[in-house]
Amino acid sequence: MKSLKHLNKYLVKYKYRLLLGFLFIILTNFFKIFPAQLIRESLNLIKDKLSGKEFSTTSLLTDYIQDLSIGETVVLYASIIFLIAIITGIFTFFQRQTIIIMSRLIEFDLKNEIFQHYQKLDSTFYKENNTGDIMNRISDDVLKTRMYLGPAIMYSFGLLSLFIMVVPVMFSINVKLAIYSLTPLPILSIIIYLVSARINKQSEKVQSKLSDITTLSQETYSGIRILKTYVKDRFFSSKLNSENEIYREYSMDLVKTNSLFFPVMMLLIGLSTIFTIYIGGTLLIEDAANPLIPENEKIKIGEILSFVIYINMLTWPVTAIGWVTSIIQRAAASQTRINAFLNTQPKVKNNSNEKLNLKGEINFNNVSFTYPESGIKALKNISFNIPQGKTLAIIGKTGSGKSSIINLLMRSYDVDSGEILIDKKDIKQININQLREHTGIVPQDVFLFSDTIENNIAFGYKNELPAKSTIEKAAKDAAIYSNIIELPDGFQTKIGERGVTLSGGQKQRISIARAIIKNPQILIFDDCLSAVDTETEDIILTNLKSLMKDKTSIIISHRVSSVKNADTIIVMHEGGIIEQGTHDELIQLKGSYYETYQIQLLESENKK
Template sequence: MERKSIFRAYIVENRWYYVLGFILVAASSFIQLFIPRLLGQFTDRLEQNLLLRDDIIYFAVGLTLTGLGVAFFRSVGRIYLFRMGRTLEMKVRNDLFSHWGKLSAQYFNNQRVGDLMSHAINDVNVIREVTMMGVFNTMEALVLITITTIAMMSTVNVWLTLLTMLPLPLLSFLAYRFNKRIQKQSADVQQAVGSLTSRVQEFTSGIRIVKAFVQEKAEQELFTKDNEHAVKMNRRFVRSNSLFNSLSAAIVGVSFLISVVFGGMLVMRGAISLGEFVAFNSYLSLLMGPIENLGRVFNQLQRGRASEERLLAILNTKPDVADDAMAKEEIKHLNGDIEIRNLSFRYPGSKEPSLRNISLKVPRGSSLAIVGRVGSGKSTLVHLLVRLFNPPKGTIFIDGHEIHEIPLQTLRGQIGIVPQDQFLFSSTIRDNISFDPHPYSDDEVEEAAKIAQVYDNINEFPNRFDTSLGERGISLSGGQRQRVSIARAIIKKPSILIFDDSLSAVDTITEDLILEGLNSVMNNRTTIIIGHRISSVQAADQIIVLDQGRIAEQGTHDQLVRLNGIYADMYHKQLLDEEAEAAQDFFPVRQPVLRPSGKRGGTAQL
């Protein structure tokens, strides 16, 4: 269901709490009316030389008690409403984070990290300010303006009150004139802050690349440009905001001028007493504060509306991948029997399909290896298996269930995947390995690390498994990150294991040890291995070679070598590379490696 407003929904949901806050603010405003009355009575008695010591005590005690009453109810009401604002802030951030968790990977591919951070911090802060100061000032202004105007008209002079109020409607006209300008400028400020945040995030994440390519100066220039743009947008907003507040103050000043001129004339004519004149100006002072605050509230509302629209654009974004209407909640476990029927898939916005007419069967407990050149669709295929993207219906079946019938929680909970990017969180090694809702014991974590051949490396750290990793696990080497990612996948003991080129950063000896350790884990589990090295895939029960999104070859290692096609060509090239590397160990001078004419040498890019 599409959200129309964040503010309205929250206020309606907590309306009785806001009613109580309104009562507290109204009590504070009502008590303030005693101050002008006491000052007026004090002035009249002083003018008439009727002021006695008991009267001074009476007025002093009265003003003190009034001040304490105003302070108590205003403070309690303010604290209460501010607490509601903080609660909304927490709720919106939770909703935003929860909704991000539901969105597909494609959404985040099109977003900058800095913009997302700006939404979660700056936009939500603006929403909080509106529900804190905005709501409080609006309540106080409505109550105080209403009861003060009534008191001025009923206790002093109706015509003087009307004349004094005459300039105030100009505030509404002023607010109308500044409406769109301030809202647009506020949105520009938030966008500039998002760009600046993105620049900082990219710089800190890629600092090693920046230094390696000596791009510090260039990055500084880019940051300075974004920083100057952010300052420019803020100056525009501050200029409009200050102009609005100045004009509002000028209108309020005109009301005071009318009060002094015409009120003074009424005093000289005897139409009102000096005490009533003092009381009237005290009432007017009480009135002007909330009126000026309404100008600030107006600016807050425009900023709040701009931030609300940005947040609603996210919260109303429907997930590309979600549980289908045909999903069967009773499916809680998968055995791992996979069948793919005539699967073709094209990424959104892409002209050419990434996969074309893929059909194959992977029986439960067997292993499938996928090889192919870069861009042939290997990772796309496994991404569809875990539904990071939606495959066409009727193309992928697991245990006989069409993949859309399987709840996402069951599907992804039963699949352990080691992704290509080896992302690790900046927490401890233990937390990264046991990254799963299910709690794991220390023994299970250590066993997974041993199978992944990273246990000995972890023990070399002073804090062992409690070692905190840097951003994206940068304190580990590439091979160590891959092995921690492997441990994270196998500790789940899933029905289906997927290794997406997860051994590329380790040497051949470590690769053999990992594969040997994985034999026990892969037993009775369906395993899919994407690899560039033939040595990591040749023991699979079946191997498919993808070429331009199609299955070009399929069979076992021996069958594909005898076929003398793409796979065999890759295999022989890698054998030549291994022989060349072995030859270099025996000769102090590097020996040239013969390459077939017109073809790339070195490790084949699969």
């Protein structure tokens, strides 16, 4: 239950709504007491009237109804009861309007809190937790905590206040009958608790199976092309079938328990009513036969009827205890999960809020780095220097640590040892957001949004919409313009799930345009020309030369053709730098770079 403490700050924030809600609950319950009283009174009075006896019940209305006929008395009482019912209804409405709305507001705040926190967390967090979990915390789990804030608080307080008000009234009417008729209630609530705990367990099983099925079908559809080319439809169908079969079984179990729930509840409520009538009737007969009890202390028919009404009033909230207990348990479990995420602190911290006037000199001094989540030592003692306005190229076998250098430069992670300096300042002392804002990166895995081409390119721009000409210029520089205008909808073409499928090279170039439009001080190309032919590559690299005149660029590639014009080339191997220099120097060296160059030269000649 401790985890729910996190929500207290919100309860404090909305304290006036909550207190007002409590007030409405009290008022509702206060007015709920009267109808039973009035029915008891009217019944006793009418009975006395019929038998021509003195009135044995005292009432505010006794004098007034003395002169009324029986019919008029009934109408009078009925109207008062009706009026009270309307008042009770109005207060019930306000009670929901305050408390349930408060729970919705907190739900909103809590979702925002979690979302804000997600944005602060670094890549390690996103590697360690899968998307499904991250989504569930903010949707499903928040929903469960809302059930605690809304219904659970409302019903618990309602129950408490109802008991405090009704039970004394019952005892004031008849002690013996009060004790007897209240006894079955705790048993009722325990039984309901057991049944609803079972329902929760079963519905959780159903839920988790359902999410398995959703994941499976989602994967099937997004991978439908590969699935068809590998002729795996049968396999996936049978997999889905067996999952569905389990889902059906779980659902049937749940339905069985659910269908038991209401009959059992009704039976128990019915039994307690019968019990009250039986005990009341027995007492009435005993009292009537006992001459020692004064007339106005004897139990009468009106008393029994009012008890039946009170017991019925109490049984619903009592059954709600069981229900509320399980709501609170689930909310606590959900909040524990939410808190675990909220308490996760990003390992990479932003240590500065200063504005950055980035020039773009980059220094790596003896940098080593191991990925915390896999323990893979990706970089060993890396040192290099890129003066402002120069181009560095990184080449090396797959898995040699090229992208890892970029991860560190963008502070997706922090170095284990050594230091990275930007404009001679330790990268840890630089405002991360500013650094990222001034850097244009084309990542190795292209990611495009399911949106128009125009919006995908414009995404790189500041927080405003760029002019059409700016977007077109970026597209031209990325050598994708002619491809775009050939499409029927041009820049307005939708790409992604429900749109046009672009080729790998086209996607890479849109991704390049997105980075270029930013007009960044540092530009990074991570292997993003791999799916582009050498001619187009040449065009793009030539365009870059003029675009990035006084700016720093880093180009990562497997191809010598992409890197040969760089000011410095470093050759990576197993996390370390094995060669470093200009193209000509490295050719002279006749080492690994030279070898790669020869092989690729041969390949391109063979193609011709």
